[in-house]
Amino acid sequence: GDSVTQMEGPVTLSEEAFLTINCTYTATGYPSLFWYVQYPGEGLQLLLKATKADDKGSNKGFEATYRKETTSFHLEKGSVQVSDSAVYFCALSDRGGSNYKLTFGKGTLLTVNP
Amino acid sequence: GAGVSQSPSNKVTEKGKDVELRCDPISGHTALYWYRQSLGQGLEFLIYFQGNSAPDKSGLPSDRFSAERTGGSVSTLTIQRTQQEDSAVYLCASSQDWIMDEQYFGPGTRLTVT
Numbered sequence: 613g614d615s616v617t618q619m620e621g622p623v624t625l626s627e628e629a630f631l632t633i634n635c636t637y638t639a640t641g642y643p644s645l646f647w648y649v650q651y652p653g654e655g656l657q658l659l660l661k662a663t664k665a666d667d668k669g670s671n672k673g674f675e676a677t678y679r680k681e682t683t684s685f686h687l688e689k690g691s692v693q694v695s696d697s698a699v700y701f702c703a704l705s706d707r708g709g710s711n712y713k714l715t716f717g718k719g720t721l722l723t724v725n726p
Numbered sequence: 727g728a729g730v731s732q733s734p735s736n737k738v739t740e741k742g743k744d745v746e747l748r749c750d751p752i753s754g755h756t757a758l759y760w761y762r763q764s765l766g767q768g769l770e771f772l773i774y775f776q777g778n779s780a781p782d783k784s785g786l787p788s789d790r791f792s793a794e795r796t797g798g799s800v801s802t803l804t805i806q807r808t809q810q811e812d813s814a815v816y817l818c819a820s821s822q823d824w825i826m827d828e829q830y831f832g833p834g835t836r837l838t839v840t
Contacts, residue, residue, distance in 0.1 A: 648831075654833065655730075655817065655831045655832055655833040655834055656817065656819075656831040657831070658828060658829075658830070661828065701769065703769075712757065712759075712774050712776070712781075712782070713759065713771040713774060713782075713785070714759075714761075714769075714771065714819075714829060715771070716768060716769035717768075718768045719768065719769075
């Protein structure tokens, strides 16, 4: 079945540090890939997405590139801010399989200190 | 515009009682999804609706769980004879269509079974 594996946290960084959160996936079909973010006390928000190989999703300074050859979708940001502190979830929807549902990784807690 | 709303935001109930959780999707969204977020299991898909039909109920954890959707809009998730392991945050999401990948999440209902 489909699965998503992301690096487990927590991750603690200083402001302006470089961020990478690794995410790899297994899918039976040809998935769309997503990063969702959950700020403290809030619901899940879509951060970025990519729907085909070599696509790059970007938003709010975050980027992730759909790498079919390595089945990866790593999240990066060049300079994190305190306001980026949140839980980040990698997810997929498998258009060749159960494409109506999202399969999530376990989430990575990011804390950014001033 | 208005996002996905859920009620109640918090629910504390005694073991063995029934609970109903409500979801109002974004207006015009035909697809609606229920997920559960718990510490042990992460984010799990429960059920999805296309219109008022639920083609896949396989994610429901037991026959104590049921869901319905009326008028292609509001959905209710019902848990009968609640157990402590049902304690979790129940998230609802909607998308414009089941083919559309982007799901928009509500703030969730935190259920605590004592």
